[in-house]
Amino acid sequence: MGNNSSNPYPKYQFPYRQPVDFSWCSYIEFCSCQSEDNINKNFQDNYRNKTIDLEGYITQVSDTQAKLLLDPSDSYSTNSEVTLHMNKEVLDSYGSDKFVLKQVVKFRGKFTSIGQIRNHQMELVKYDPNIRPELEITYEHFLSLFGSKAQKQADYYFHNYFRNRIIQVKGTIQGPIPNVNHDQHELIIPFELIVDDPNIHHEQVKLLIDQIQSGQSVQNVITLRQLRSNIPILITVKFHRRGNPHILSLVSIDHVFNRTETNKGSNPTFFGQSGFWGVVGSSIIAGFDYWRRNRENKENQEKVKNQIKQEYDGIKQQQK
Incomplete structure (x- = not known):
């Protein structure tokens, strides 16, 4: 396993909104007790196991997994925010020396679970340039839905606005x-x-x-x-x-x-x-x-x- 490295990516800024009023209707919109469950349901129904193309900076690597920082970064440290699991057959489809410590790598994977705060779990997928990924979204868009601030946004709105x-x-x-x-x-x-x-x-x-x-x-x-x-x-x-x-x-x-x-x-x-x-x-x-x-x-x-x-x-x- 490699050592930690500095984070080369800018810090992700969550797009918080300003409530237009402080009525009960607005309160439920921003602070619903079902907010966390709805986020998890959205992931399970629409994003889990869907292929996506991403770029990341490798902070740790072994034969079976790599830890990465992604752009923009949701990590508060220089460790990692995504764990990418991979097997030899899939890894070989990228060519030799593709996943190198302290180097940037472009890859195709699928999210299998979202971390409670960070450390999302992914699985490396064979790369085929003739097949488009199922999700054509940026990591920034993913964070707006499932990042650490997205998961805690209801608490944020409650303590800061309501x-x-x-x-x-x-x-x-x-x-x-x-x-x-x-x-x-x-x-x-x-x-x-x-x-x-x-x-x-x-x-x-x-x-x-x-x-x-x-x-x-x-x-x-x-x-x-x-x-x-x-x-x-x-x-x-x-x-x-x-x-x-x-x-x-x-x-x-x-x-x-x-x-x-x-x-x-x-x-x-x-x-x-x-x-x-x-x-x-x-x-x-x-x-x-x-x-x-x-x-x-x-x-x-x-x-x-x-x-x-x-x-x-x-x-x-x-x-x-």
């Missing part, structure tokens, strides 16, 4: 809200997004309420408990974590929809920030406004108020 961005979404709470323990720091609740665009792929989401012992978080939990089953709500959230499920951090509860309100043409009334329960927060006011808009009688309103106050006082007592 993380902690604030958006407004509509959806429904899935299942009952669990009780809060006195030593609990956060609460994660299953949440079903309502997305108007049928072309947006459905991905699982959960709602995070952090700093659960703070007054505002307690108020949000209590407000969500008052919701009837499958009642849509309009909430402001922050992108907290990418994954399956995606985690959205609750900022505020903006509107609870009436059963008569529809997805189209509704004009939601946003909750205020002051009132009788100002010390407890706007989300409690929102709950009371919701009952008043539905003409609940005064006795029921007082019952809900007392229940909220008891739960709030109970949690405050646990903190002492």
